[in-house]
Amino acid sequence: MKDKIDKKWLISCRDASLGYENKAVLEHLDFEIREGEYVCVIGENGSGKSTLIKSLLGLLKPVSGSVGINREAGKGAVGYLPQQTQVQRNFPVSVMEVVLSGFLNDMHFRPFYTKKEKQEVRKHLQHLGIADLEKKCYGELSGGQQQRVLLARALCAADKILVLDEPVTGLDPVAANTLYESMELLHQEGMAIVMVTHDLKNAVKYADKILHISDNGYFFGDVEQYKTSEYSKIFLS
Ligand code: ADP
Numbered sequence: 001m002k003d004k005i006d007k008k009w010l011i012s013c014r015d016a017s018l019g020y021e022n023k024a025v026l027e028h029l030d031f032e033i034r035e036g037e038y039v040c041v042i043g044e045n046g047s048g049k050s051t052l053i054k055s056l057l058g059l060l061k062p063v064s065g066s067v068g069i070n071r072e073a074g075k076g077a078v079g080y081l082p083q084q085t086q087v088q089r090n091f092p093v094s095v096m097e098v099v100l101s102g103f104l105n106d107m108h109f110r111p112f113y114t115k116k117e118k119q120e121v122r123k124h125l126q127h128l129g130i131a132d133l134e135k136k137c138y139g140e141l142s143g144g145q146q147q148r149v150l151l152a153r154a155l156c157a158a159d160k161i162l163v164l165d166e167p168v169t170g171l172d173p174v175a176a177n178t179l180y181e182s183m184e185l186l187h188q189e190g191m192a193i194v195m196v197t198h199d200l201k202n203a204v205k206y207a208d209k210i211l212h213i214s215d216n217g218y219f220f221g222d223v224e225q226y227k228t229s230e231y232s233k234i235f236l237s
Contacts, residue, residue, distance in 0.1 A: 007034040010073050010161055010192055011056055016065035018048065018055045024063045025051045026213060031220040033209075035160065038183075038193045040203035043213040049196045052213065053165055056194065069161075079158025081150050083165045090139045095130075095149050096121060098138045102156030117156075124152040128182050144175025151182060162186065164195040168202075180206060 011033040017024035025048040033039050043049050054060040055067045057080060069078060079102070091098065099121045100113045125131045128148050133141065138149060147167055154162055164183070168176040180202055187193050187206075197203050203210065210226040212219040219231040226232050 007036060008070065008072065009034050010037075010070050010077070011194070012066070012068055012070070014066045016055070016067045017063040018051050018060065018067070019063050020051075020060075022063055026218070028065070029067075029218060029220075031211065033161075033192060033194060036187070036190045036192055037209060038187045038207045039195070039209045039211055040207040041194065041196045041211045041213070042198075042200060042203060047213050047215065049213065050165070052211075053163060053194075053196060057163060073160045077158065077160040079154035079156070079162050081147075081154045081162065081164040081167055083169070084146070084150070089143075089146065092137060092139050095125070095133045095136050095138055095141070098149055099124065099152045099156060102153035120156060121152065124155045125149075127155075127185075128152050129178075142175065144171050144178060147171065147175070147179055148182060151179070155186075158191065161192045161194065164193065166196050166198065168197065168199055176202075 009032040013029040013031050016029045017027045018029065019025040029052075041049050041052060051060065055062060056069075057078065058069070096118070100117060103113065103117050122131065122134065125134055128151060130145065130148050130152070133145060133149065138146065141149065151162075151164075151167070154164070162183075167183075168179055171179065176199070183193055183195070184206055195203075195207075204223050204227060207223055209222055210219065212226065212231045214231065219226060219229055221229075
């Protein structure tokens with residue numbers, strides 16, 4: 001019988017090979033991400049991190065095996081914070097509008113946002129300490145403020161899992177720390193976090209588990225195991 005205190009799985013990869021048009025970039029991945037876990041995804045450029053994220057989000061079908069989000073987690077369990085592009089940085093709309101767009105999937109052609117959605121946006125902005133930015137133009141904010149706005153946007157879609165693709169890249173250390181603290185707060189409240197990062201120092205500080213992918217295979221396991229593994233040697237030395 002399943003242990004009752006065992007946390008439910010949210011994302012699973014079962015002997016999954018991931019890639020494009022039948023060419024696998026990552027092979028035989030086998031792991032589960034459970035409720036409330038904080039997992040950092042590490043790997044060199046070109047190792048397949050984006051391919052993995054696209055597959056986890058269901059945007060890319062596995063070449064073989066299976067990848068899936070637990071249906072019991074419910075529709076709208078996942079919120080996604082993509083890598084920022086220059087175009088997005090200069091987006092000439094208000095913070096309120098950017099965060100509200102996190103609800104786009106739920107609108108079903110309804111041409112307006114509801115009062116409840118606006119209240120929800122204010123709740124997320126407040127929670128992330130940026131309530132005062134609501135009426136500001138997104139394009140005029142600092143990089144760190146923009147990332148917190150995008151985190152609030154992802155929260156509109158997420159109740160169980162946040163998937164973040166290099167959220168601190170390009171931020172100064174103070175802004176990066178503020179973002180880490182926001183994510184840690186969400187994690188402590190029970191949100192599962194899957195974060196692609198090159199910042200290994202903070203990955204081992206905050207994460208419960210590390211998924212390190214490389215040309216020769218992958219590591220998935222607890223941070224403490226990771227620190228003593230062969231995989232960490234190049235990155236942590
Ligand atoms: P990372 O995010 O770790 O930098 P990617 O997942 O972007 O790595 O890329 C992994 C490999 O997949 C690379 O060899 C890349 O050239 C290839 N790749 C990425 N996107 C595509 C695509 N749309 N079609 C075919 N190959 C791709």
